[in-house]
Amino acid sequence: MTFPRPSVVPLGALLLVAAGTLAGCNPSRAPQGSTDIALRERVDLPASGPACPVRRLLGIKDDPVLRGRALFENHCATCHGRVGDGAGPAAVHLNPRPRDFRSGQFKVRSTATMPTDADLYQVVSTGMPGSSMPAFGFLSEQQRRDLVAYVKHLSSTVEDGREVRWFEEAQPLVPLALPPPPPAAETAVATGRDAFLKHGCNACHGEEGRGDGPQAATMRDTKGFPLRPRDLHDDRFIGGERTEDIYKRIALGIAGTPMLGYPDAAMPPTERWALVEYIRSLRSPATAPPPVPASPALASITVPRATVPASPSDAAWDRLPASSVEVSPVWRLPGTSRRVSVRAVHDTQSISVLLEWDNPLPHRAPVRVQDFEDAAALQFALTNEVGSIAMGDSRHPVNLWRWRASRALQTSDAYPQLFTLGETGPRLRITAQEAGNPTGTVAAGAAEDLNASGFGTLSAQPAAQQDVRAEGQWRDGRWRVQLTRALAPASPLDVSLLPGHEVPVALAIWDGRTGDRNGRKSFSTWLTLRLVSDTQP
Numbered sequence: 001m002t003f004p005r006p007s008v009v010p011l012g013a014l015l016l017v018a019a020g021t022l023a024g025c026n027p028s029r030a031p032q033g034s035t036d037i038a039l040r041e042r043v044d045l046p047a048s049g050p051a052c053p054v055r056r057l058l059g060i061k062d063d064p065v066l067r068g069r070a071l072f073e074n075h076c077a078t079c080h081g082r083v084g085d086g087a088g089p090a091a092v093h094l095n096p097r098p099r100d101f102r103s104g105q106f107k108v109r110s111t112a113t114m115p116t117d118a119d120l121y122q123v124v125s126t127g128m129p130g131s132s133m134p135a136f137g138f139l140s141e142q143q144r145r146d147l148v149a150y151v152k153h154l155s156s157t158v159e160d161g162r163e164v165r166w167f168e169e170a171q172p173l174v175p176l177a178l179p180p181p182p183p184a185a186e187t188a189v190a191t192g193r194d195a196f197l198k199h200g201c202n203a204c205h206g207e208e209g210r211g212d213g214p215q216a217a218t219m220r221d222t223k224g225f226p227l228r229p230r231d232l233h234d235d236r237f238i239g240g241e242r243t244e245d246i247y248k249r250i251a252l253g254i255a256g257t258p259m260l261g262y263p264d265a266a267m268p269p270t271e272r273w274a275l276v277e278y279i280r281s282l283r284s285p286a287t288a289p290p291p292v293p294a295s296p297a298l299a300s301i302t303v304p305r306a307t308v309p310a311s312p313s314d315a316a317w318d319r320l321p322a323s324s325v326e327v328s329p330v331w332r333l334p335g336t337s338r339r340v341s342v343r344a345v346h347d348t349q350s351i352s353v354l355l356e357w358d359n360p361l362p363h364r365a366p367v368r369v370q371d372f373e374d375a376a377a378l379q380f381a382l383t384n385e386v387g388s389i390a391m392g393d394s395r396h397p398v399n400l401w402r403w404r405a406s407r408a409l410q411t412s413d414a415y416p417q418l419f420t421l422g423e424t425g426p427r428l429r430i431t432a433q434e435a436g437n438p439t440g441t442v443a444a445g446a447a448e449d450l451n452a453s454g455f456g457t458l459s460a461q462p463a464a465q466q467d468v469r470a471e472g473q474w475r476d477g478r479w480r481v482q483l484t485r486a487l488a489p490a491s492p493l494d495v496s497l498l499p500g501h502e503v504p505v506a507l508a509i510w511d512g513r514t515g516d517r518n519g520r521k522s523f524s525t526w527l528t529l530r531l532v533s534d535t536q537p
Contacts, residue, residue: 063149064145064146064149064150065146065149065150065153067143067146068146068147068148068149068150068151068153069150069153071139071143071146071147071150072084072147072150072151074387074388074393074395074396075136075139075147075387075388075389076147078090078388078390078454078455079091079094079098079132079390080098080099080101081098083102083154084100084101084102084151084154084155085100085101085102086098086099086100086101086223087100089455089456090390090455090519093330093331093519093520094132094330094331095225095226095330095331095332096131096221096225096227096332097221097223097225098132098133099256100223101151101154101155102154102155102156102157103157103222103256104155104156104157104164104166104170105222105255105256106119106120106255106256107128107238107239107254107255107256107257108122108123108128108238108239108240108254109252109255110175110176110248110252111170111173111174111175111176111252112174112176112252112261112263113170113173114155114166114167114170114173115173116173116175117145117148117152120148120151120152121144121145121148124136124139124144124147124148125137125144127328127525128236128238128239128328129236129289129326129328130235130236130237130238130289130328130329130332131236131238131328131329131332132328132329132330133328134328134389134523134524134525135525136525137525138386138504138525138526152167155167176248176251176252178244178247178248179269181243181273181276182270182273188273188274188277188278189274189277189278189281191271191274191278192271192274192275192276192277192278192279192281193278195267195271195272195274195275195278196209196275196278196279199262199266199267199275201275203215204216204219204229204258204259205229205230205231205232206229208282209231209232209233209279209282210231210232210233211228211229211230211231211232211235211334213229215258216228216229219258220258221256221257221258222256222257223256227257227258228332229258229259231334232279232282232283233282233283233284234283234284234289235289235334236289236328237249238254239254241289243276243280246276246279246280247272247273247276250262250267250272250275250276251263251267251272289326299323299325299527299528300323300502300527300528300529300530301323301325301342301344301505301527301528301529301530302321302323302344302530302532303344303345303346303351303529303530303531303532304320304321304345304346304532305345305346305347305348305499305532305533305534306320306345306347307345307347308345308346308347308350308351308352308484309345309352309354309482311471311473311482312354312471312472312473312480312481312482313473313475313480317343317354317480320343320344320345321343322341322342322343322356323341323342323343324339324340324341324342325339325340325341325342325507325524325527326338326339326340326524327339327340327507327508327509327522327523327524328522328523328524329521329522330519330520330521330522330523331515331516331520333514338357338358338509338522339357340355340356340357340507340509340524341354341355341356341357342354342355342356342507343356344529346487346497346499346531348487348499349486349487350484350485350486350487351484351485351486351487351497351531352482352483352484353378353482353483353484354480354481354482355376355378355479355480355481355482355483355507355509356478356479356480356481357478357479357509358477358478359374359474359477359478359479359511359513360477360513361513362374362405362474362479363405363511363512363513364405364406365405365406371512372510372512372515372516372517373404373405373406373510373512373517374404374405374472374479374509374510374511374512374513375402375403375404375405375509375510375512375516375521376402376403376472376479376481376483376507376508376509376510377400377401377402377403377507377508377509378400378401378402378483378505378506378507379391379392379398379399379400379505379506379507379508380398380399380400380401380495380503380504380505380529381396381398381495381503381504381505381526382396382397382398382399382493382495383395383396383397386504386526388454388455389506389523389525389526390454390455391452391453391454391455391456391457391458392452392453392454393453393454394453394454396453397451397452397453398451398452398453399449399450399451399493399494399495400448400449400450400451400452400458401447401448401449401450401468401470401483401485402447402448402450403446403447403448403470403471403472403481403483404446404448405446405472405512407445407446407447407448445466445469445470446470446471446472447466447468447469447470447483448460448466448468449461449465449466449467449468449485449494451493455519461491461493465490465491465493465494467485467486467490467494468483468484468485469483469484469485470482470483470484485497487499487531497529497531498531499531499532499533499534500531500532500533501531502528502529502530502531503528503529503531504526504527504528504529505526505527505528505529506523506524506525506526506527507523507524507527508521508522508523508524509521509522510522
């Protein structure tokens with residue numbers, strides 16, 4: 001009797017399996033050059049174990065750094081770079097530039113040297129409002145802690161042939177002890193004003209704290225990039241708006257920037273508290289930004305069932321609940337931090353979302369090269385797990401609904417003389433179309449239905465699948481933009497919106513007046529759109 005010869009597994013295959021096992025399989029890494037928008041299976045990296053089935057079978061747990069690397073590549077590398085050097089593909093579009101973690105310089109910290117884990121966790125959770133650093137409250141607590149571990153892992157450099165790991169070199173980390181503020185005194189603000197001038201704060205922040213001091217135009221960060229000082233009246237403060245946050249920034253400074261710290265030897269605590277009171281006195285309740293929530297809970301926008309209003313000016317909108325969403329600028333300019341009011345409603349057949357925000361001067365027709373238009377967009381995740389806020393990624397594609405002010409106009413609205421006499425009479429001259437530009441066509445509507453699977457991959461759906469409608473109305477210094485679509489998706493590239501379900505969504509606005517265009521905009525973090533069904537409260 002003969003027996004079949006056992007199959008032999010090639011040694012190379014075993015080595016590949018072993019290498020993948022020891023490396024954690026890295027399931028979140030996208031294929032090089034992948035820009036397709038096909039839906040992919042979600043990838044989970046739970047705290048209890050690895051996502052790689054081989055490692056799970058062997059009972060090998062991923063450590064926080066390994067899990068953090070996968071999260072970092074999905075959510076952070078677009079700006080901070082895959083090695084944490086602050087040179088991701090989106091970095092050139094950002095002002096201020098993203099942190100280079102290898103330098104060991106962190107803006108927000110509670111110690112004189114390096115941030116504590118709690119400092120890093122707070123920044124990851126709440127972001128830096130007023131900058132392009134979004135909040136990552138949509139990640140679980142464990143995922144945010146894993147990101148902290150990986151950021152610390154990246155914080156190293158080589159000096160004189162020796163590797164320097166900044167967090168290890170700085171141990172132990174001793175948080176700044178905050179003395180109790182002195183009793184309120186009528187002279188505190190005046191004393192703080194004296195300290196403001198005595199210590200040269202006006203050289204950068206200006207005589208009245210407007211960010212227009214004589215050195216403001218020449219300020220640079222440690223990388224040499226321009227850095228405008230804060231307007232103390234209405235700019236967002238780095239590190240928080242609370243009294244103790246301002247005290248810490250004065251005492252410890254902001255690493256990587258010209259903002260130096262003033263320890264006790266340079267400024268006694270009583271004088272520092274007085275300076276805090278002076279800065280607080282500059283912030284008018286009417287213009288000062290609201291406090292940043294300490295809780296990283298994901299904001300939810302409720303979509304009740306009701307009749308869909310006919311237009312942005314329909315009075316029915318004012319009877320629906322509104323959510324106030326902060327959008328932060330990619331490119332920081334004076335007055336660019338703002339809030340968008342969001343209302344939404346569905347009638348079981350279609351959904352409509354109303355975006356409303358202040359804009360003192362509308363920009364509708366960018367017919368000259370130096371002109372840019374106002375716009376707004378909603379970005380929906382197409383997978384259960386969200387990917388990068390910057391247009392998703394290859395494993396987490398997104399569907400976008402975009403309204404552009406110019407698409408409701410014709411070139412002739414701005415330049416009525418741009419007509420030429422042809423064989424059949426006057427016709428509109430569209431120079432981009434005549435040059436063969438495929439986007440140089442007369443717009444069929446103010447809305448665009450788009451998709452993306454990563455930074456730089458934005459593309460429009462075919463004309464036959466453009467099923468989003470939009471209308472914008474500007475009145476009394478405020479835009480009201482309504483976007484509407486059927487709840488049921490018309491194609492696999494459309495987000496599915498079903499009553500009783502929640503869908504991740506983010507929003508963005510473009511201000512043509514300040515030069516916003518393409519990736520330069522103000523945007524929110526991921527939010528939740530919650531469609532209420534008949535059976536829900």
